[in-house]
Amino acid sequence: MSESVEQTVQTVIDFVAMYGLQVIAAIIILIVGFWFAAYSKRKCHDLLMKSPNVDEMLAGFLATLVKYIVVAVTVLAVLNKFGIETTSLIAVLGAAGLAIGLALQGTLSNVAAGVMILFLRPFKVGQFVDIGGVSGTVKGVSLFTTELATGDNVQILLPNSRVWGSAILNYSAHATRRVDLLMGIAYDDDINKAMAVIEELAKADDRIKQDPAPVLAVGDLADSSVNIIVRVWVNASDYWGVRWSLTKSIKEAFDENGISIPFPQQVVHHVNASADTE
Known part of the structure; x- marks a missing residue:
């Protein structure tokens, strides 16, 4: 039992003597590398945001990409410290990546689509x-x-x-943006008014x-109303405010001017076809 313990202790001592400096250096490289990765991401994001041609969405993606590149280089440097042949490892990882890629085609299509969205930018954050x-x-x-976030702040992925x-x-x-309204008035009302x-x-x-x-403009003569088309242009940020307030104002103004907004109705003609036979 004592011989086994002594052998274990001796093995640990030999390992520390042989790889101690490499382990310490690897830990230092990891700490510095991870710190530099976070710093690079933050710095890259700040620099990109200074450009008028780069929005928040693209800046975040590129900054994250820089971070992962620094992390990958850090990991390769640590492996190299222990004498692991990184070129062979990269080849193995490449082959494994190809196999994984074939198995995860749907996931990779999301990645490809994400890259297209980030670079062609059909929309921006906040739109x-x-x-x-x-x-x-x-x-x-x-x-x-x-x-996305809905109007009531529900998250959608x-x-x-x-x-x-x-x-x-x-x-x-x-x-x-253009606000389009369709306001109906009664057939007896004055259209021009x-x-x-x-x-x-x-x-x-x-x-x-x-x-x-x-x-x-008069849009159409409907079953129960004469429909007036209303089209006005506003700033995009004012769209809903104008739409709601203009609808309310038109209703109130119609009431003040004796203009009615009819509800659907039907005219029914009743024919009394009783025949008295004697």
């Missing part, structure tokens, strides 16, 4: 988009998923392959642009 019927504010894009393969509606891409009321409201709201000028 409101609709992707294949899913709407929300863009919070970020990683290599595998795109994160979409696979990048689905994002890249779907129609993307970006409601925040342009500085201005109703349009004049709406026009005055559009001129009175500073958020509504006068160039291009608001458009008012």
Whole structure:
């Protein structure tokens, strides 16, 4: 028993004597490498954000990529400290990566789609988009998923392959948007008077642009109403505020001017076909 303990202790002493400096150096390399990786990520992100052509989404991706490259170089340096042939290891990892890639084609398609999204930038962080019927504010894009937040702050994670393969509606891409309303009035009401009321409201709201000028037109003669099309241009950030307030203002102005907004109704003719036979 004592001989076994002595052999174990001697083995540990021999290992420390032979590899002690390498172990210490490897630990130092790991600590410095991981610190430098985090520092490089932060510094790269700050530098990229100073460029007007780089947005938050792309800067975050490139900074993370730099971090992983530094980590990979650190790990290879540590392995080299112990005399491990890194070229052979890289070849083995390459072959393993190919096998894993074939098994995870769906995952790799998300990575490829993520790269396309990050470099072609169909949307940016903070913009409101609709992707294949899913709407929300863009919070970020990683290599595998795109994160959205709904209006009530529910998180949505979409696979990048689905994002890249779907129609993307970006409601925040342009500085201005058009508000479209359809207001119905009764057939007995004065169309010109109703349009004049709406026009005055559009001129009175500073958020509504006068160039291009608001458009008012009779859209169609519906079953129960004459439908007036209202189209005004606003800043994208004012879209919902103008839409809601203009709808409310039109209703109140119609009430003040004796213009009614009819509800669906049907005219029924009753024919009394009673036949008295004697």
